[in-house]
Amino acid sequence: MRVRPPRGVADRWLAIAHERFGAEGLRIGAARACVLDVIARDAQCLVGAQEIVAAIRRDGGTGSQASVYRVFDDAYRLGLLRRELDDSGGVRYEIVLPESHHHHLVDDASGQTTPFHDDELEAAIVAAAHRLGVRMTGHEVRIRGVIAPHESRGPMPPT
Ligand SMILES: [Zn+2]
Numbered sequence: 001m002r003v004r005p006p007r008g009v010a011d012r013w014l015a016i017a018h019e020r021f022g023a024e025g026l027r028i029g030a031a032r033a034c035v036l037d038v039i040a041r042d043a044q045c046l047v048g049a050q051e052i053v054a055a056i057r058r059d060g061g062t063g064s065q066a067s068v069y070r071v072f073d074d075a076y077r078l079g080l081l082r083r084e085l086d087d088s089g090g091v092r093y094e095i096v097l098p099e100s101h102h103h104h105l106v107d108d109a110s111g112q113t114t115p116f117h118d119d120e121l122e123a124a125i126v127a128a129a130h131r132l133g134v135r136m137t138g139h140e141v142r143i144r145g146v147i148a149p150h151e152s153r154g155p156m157p158p159t
């Protein structure tokens with residue numbers, strides 16, 4: 001049940017990002033467009049801000065690090081990015097789109113994060129929110145553990 005982001009997610013996110021930046025009166029010049037392109041391509045699951053900065057450099061982006069971080073802040077404020085702290089306190093970002101909704105498995109040994117989606121988990125969260133009487137606007141789940149490569153995954157066997 002591990003997911004790869006579907007193709008087209010980057011383009012969909014970019015279209016929405018350009019629209020929201022435009023609606024805020026934030027003009028998208030070459031430097032800002034380059035940052036958004038790299039975020040769309042590389043931040044489909046949690047990625048450190050510094051890795052994005054490095055990727056922008058590799059792509060020939062010319063903006064200063066401060067200007068790159070301003071784009072992150074604007075995108076976060078406009079609801080285009082989620083962010084969370086990793087175990088060492090660094091900030092990681094990922095793009096927000098309904099069709100790329102997923103959660104994270106964290107391997108205790110390596111600290112590596114793997115995205116997953118689970119329909120039953122989603123249904124349970126919706127039901128819990130209902131029982132709690134909240135109109136849910138978002139949720140996060142992180143499962144930590146030891147990922148055993150040979151253990152069978154998938155639906156629990158019937159009892
Ligand atoms: Zn993710």
Ligand SMILES: [Zn+2]
Binds near residue numbers: 101102103122125139
């Ligand atoms: Zn969910």
